[in-house]
Amino acid sequence: MRICLLTSRPDHPLLEGARRALAPRHQVVAADPDASHGSPAAPAPDPPSADVYLLKTRTPRALALAHRLERRGARVLNSASATELCQDRARMAEVAGKAGLPFPRTRAYDCPSRIAGDIGELGFPLMVKSRRSARLDVVARIDDREGLSALARSRPGHPVVVQRFVENDGWDRKLWVVDTQVYAGLRPTPLADPLPVGDKSLTEPLDPADVPEAWTALALRAGRAFGLQVYGVDLIERDGAPVIVDVNAFPGMRGMDGAPEALAALAVSAGSGR
Incomplete structure (x- = not known):
């Protein structure tokens, strides 16, 4: 079987680990859709033919x-549509709401300055995030009009979503899923300033056995709702109950023992049509 990695980082630890697990019986190739091929606006060339693309x-x-x-x-795993869905935080909230998943109420604005007119209804504190999830995006707690004005000045014309701040213990529970295998980690919640999200090296692995079954079940429900097979769910705890604050497609899962092997098994299963 041939598995093709669509990535600019085939040496990423998760992918490299999966490649090693697949190598004895399968061929693994890689293609970077964003490698230079003439005009940046030109479509990416076709990658090598494969039974499944990651x-x-x-x-x-x-x-x-x-x-x-x-x-x-x-x-293709994850599908293009599921991957796109996880990049749009407004659509993410809509899907979560329709699926009955615990998710903060979310409003979308075409720029931060537009939020000021609704402060009387929204109140403080607020969580303001880039509408489009991407590297170096905004994830900020805003406590007053001064903070909101500062964000508006720093990100004019930047589409955002706004959520009421959910009181919590200051930690994100990171649940990563490959097919139905669940891995877990703990990371400080990024709260203070309109700055890029925190250093991922701060994630502390958790024994999945220490994660409540209800939380694991919630992560699996999220995967079904969003049509994902390889994904992450960020949870915070409010009054002892989990609240989903983010869903992302194909996260790195660095340091998660067994994740590369689970990804390899999923690729073989998908490539075989199972």
Whole structure:
């Protein structure tokens, strides 16, 4: 079987570990949809033919390529549409709400300055996030009008979503899922300033056995709702109950023992049509 990695980082620990697990019996190739091929606006060239493609990138060219492969009948994990869905935090909230998942009420604005007119209804504190999830996006707690004005000045014309701040213990519970295998970690919640999200090296692995079964079940429900097979769910605890604050497609899962092998098994299963 041939498995193709759609990524700019085939050496990523998760992918490299999966490649090693697959190597004895399967061929693993890689293609970077964003490698230079003439004009940046030009479509990504076709990658090598494969039984399954693992989409560990979310750039516009990569997503366009994934859609093109799917129209031809190729199997792509995660699908292009599911990957796109996880990039739009407004759509994410809509899907979570329809699925009955615990998720903060979310409003979308085309720029931070638009929020001021609704402060009387929204109140403080607020969580303000970039509408589009991406590297170096905004994830900020805003406590007053001065903070909101500062954000508006620093990010003019930047689409955002706004949520009422959920009181919590200051920690994100990171649940990562490959098919139905669940892995877990603990990371400080990014709260203070309109700055990039925190250093991922701060994640402390957790024994999945120490994660409440209800939380694990919630992560699996989220995967079904969003149509994902390889994904992460960020949870915070409010009054002893979990609240989902983010869902992301194909996270790195660094340091999660067994995750590369689970990814390899999923790739083989998908490539075999199971």
